[in-house]
Amino acid sequence: xxxxxxxxxxxxxxxxxxxxxxxxxxxxxxxxxxxxxxxxxxxxxxxxxxxxxxxxxxxxxxxxxxxxxxxxxxxxxxxxxxxxxxxxxxxxxxxxxxxxxxxxxxxxxxxxxxxxxxxxxxxxxxxxxxxxxxxxxxxxxxxxxxxxxxxxxxxxxxxxxxxxxxxxxxxxxxxxxxxxxxxxxxxxxxxxxxxxxxxxxxxxxxxxxxxxxxxxxxxxxxxxxxxxxxxxxxxxxxxxxxxxxxxxxxxxxxxxxxxxxxxxxxxxxxxxxxxxxxxxxxxxxxxxxxxxxxxxxxxxxxxxxxxxxxxxxxxxxxxxxxxxxxxxxxxxxxxxxxxxxxxxxxxxxxxxxxxxxxxx
Ligand SMILES: Nc1ncnc2c1ncn2[C@@H]1O[C@H](COP(=O)(O)OP(=O)(O)OP(=O)(O)O)[C@@H](O)[C@H]1O
Ligand SMILES: [Mg+2]
Numbered sequence: 182x183x184x185x186x187x188x189x190x191x192x193x194x195x196x197x198x199x200x201x202x203x204x205x206x207x208x209x210x211x212x213x214x215x216x217x218x219x220x221x222x223x224x225x226x227x228x229x230x231x232x233x234x235x236x237x238x239x240x241x242x243x244x245x246x247x248x249x250x251x252x253x254x255x256x257x258x259x260x261x262x263x264x265x266x267x268x269x270x271x272x273x274x275x276x277x278x279x280x281x282x283x284x285x286x287x288x289x290x291x292x293x294x295x296x297x298x299x300x301x302x303x304x305x306x307x308x309x310x311x312x313x314x315x316x317x318x319x320x321x322x323x324x325x326x327x328x329x330x331x332x333x334x335x336x337x338x339x340x341x342x343x344x345x346x347x348x349x350x351x352x353x354x355x356x357x358x359x360x361x362x363x364x365x366x367x368x369x370x371x372x373x374x375x376x377x378x379x380x381x382x383x384x385x386x387x388x389x390x391x392x393x394x395x396x397x398x399x400x401x402x403x404x405x406x407x408x409x410x411x412x413x414x415x416x417x418x419x420x421x422x423x424x425x426x427x428x429x430x431x432x433x434x435x436x437x438x439x440x441x442x443x444x445x446x447x448x449x450x451x452x453x454x455x456x457x458x459x460x461x462x463x464x465x466x467x468x469x470x471x472x473x474x475x476x477x478x479x480x481x482x483x484x485x486x487x488x489x490x491x492x493x494x495x496x497x498x499x500x501x502x503x504x505x506x507x508x509x510x511x512x513x514x515x516x517x518x519x520x521x522x523x524x525x526x527x528x529x530x531x532x533x534x535x536x537x538x539x540x541x
Contacts, residue, residue, distance in 0.1 A: 183212040187219060190243040197232045198341055198348035200391050207264055217251035219244040224260045226343045269344035272389060280385050286393045288418040290411060294433025296402035299454035300423045302499050304399040305333035310506040310522035312354035316394040321384050322359030324401040325377055330359050335502020347388045353507055358384050378410040404440040412444025420448045424477045425455045425469045431476035438481040450486035451478040458491035487521040489514050
C-alpha cells in the first residue's frame, strides 16, 4: 500500500533502465507517512542493480518534496523471483512484436562491401546526432568479430539482466548492445553462422529497447552470415551503404547493397566517407581518390546521401569515445553526419513500414 499523500510524488520516479515509473513496475510495494516520516519499501529487480544508488536518491528526493515529510527512510530489498517473473512477462507483453513488420521503429542497417571504410564511425555519430535531435535511438553492434560501437560511444557498461530480458546501457543518449558486452576483456569471438544468428535474434527480442524511433545496426563488412541473418530477421529494414571515394570500392559496395535487396531490404542511399580533406591553402587532398560514392550510387540506383570528409577530429573523437558530432559539431565531417541525420529525420519510410520520424 502506498500512502495517498506520497502517491503522486513517488509516481514520478522512473527506473532509469526500464524507463517506466517504479510504482508501475511494483518496485515500491509499500510506502507510509507517519509523524513526518516517510517509510518506503523499495524492491530492486536484481540485487546487483547498477542503478540502485540513483533510484534510491530519486525516491528520497521525490518523497522529501511532499508537504509534511521531514524524514525519509528507505528499506531496500530485492524482488521475489515470482514478482520479477511477472514483471518480465508484463514487459514482454507490452512490446508487441518488437521490430516485426508492423513496427513503428525505423530500422537502418549500415553496411559496406569493404572493411575499414568507416561504417562504425558513421553509425555511432549518426546515432548520437539523431538522439541529440530528440529521437529515441538504439544501436546494435552486429559486427560480432570486430565490435567497436561501445568504444566509439565511450561505454564500458554492460546490460542489466532482469529475468531473461536485458536492459541496454545508454551512452550519449543512445541505447546500445554489442557482443563486446558479453565477452571478457578484449577477446575475439569466433562463432559460426547459427550462433551469430541466434545472438542477433536475441538482441532483437530479448533486449528491452523501449519505444525506439530509430534502430541503427552496425554491420560487419561484406556480405557474410550476419548480412544474410539480418536480412532474414529484418526484411523490412533499410540500408545505408558506406563506401570510400576510391573507384574500386564502388563495385564491392554495390554487392553489399545487392545482398540487402535480395532479402527484401531497401537501400536508402550511399554515404561516401573519407572524402577529400581541406588543406590549409584551401586545396582539397583527395587521399582516396574521387567518384566512388557517385559510382556506387549509380550502380545501385540510389542517391549519395552524405559525403563525409577525412577528419582528424572525427577519428580522435572515435578513439576517445567522444563522438565528434557532440564534441565538435562544426567540424566538416561532423556537419556532414549531422546533415545526414537531419535528412533521415525528414524523410518518410515507405508506406506501412513505420511512421515519419518527425511530426508531420
Ligand atoms: N572520415 C574519416 N576521417 C578520418 N578517419 C576516419 C574517417 N572515418 C573513419 N575513420 C577511421 O578509420 C578507421 C576505420 O573506421 P571504422 O572502424 O568506423 O570502419 P568500419 O567500416 O566500421 O571498419 P570494419 O569494417 O572493421 O568494421 C577508424 O580508425 C576510424 O577512426
Ligand atoms: Mg566496424
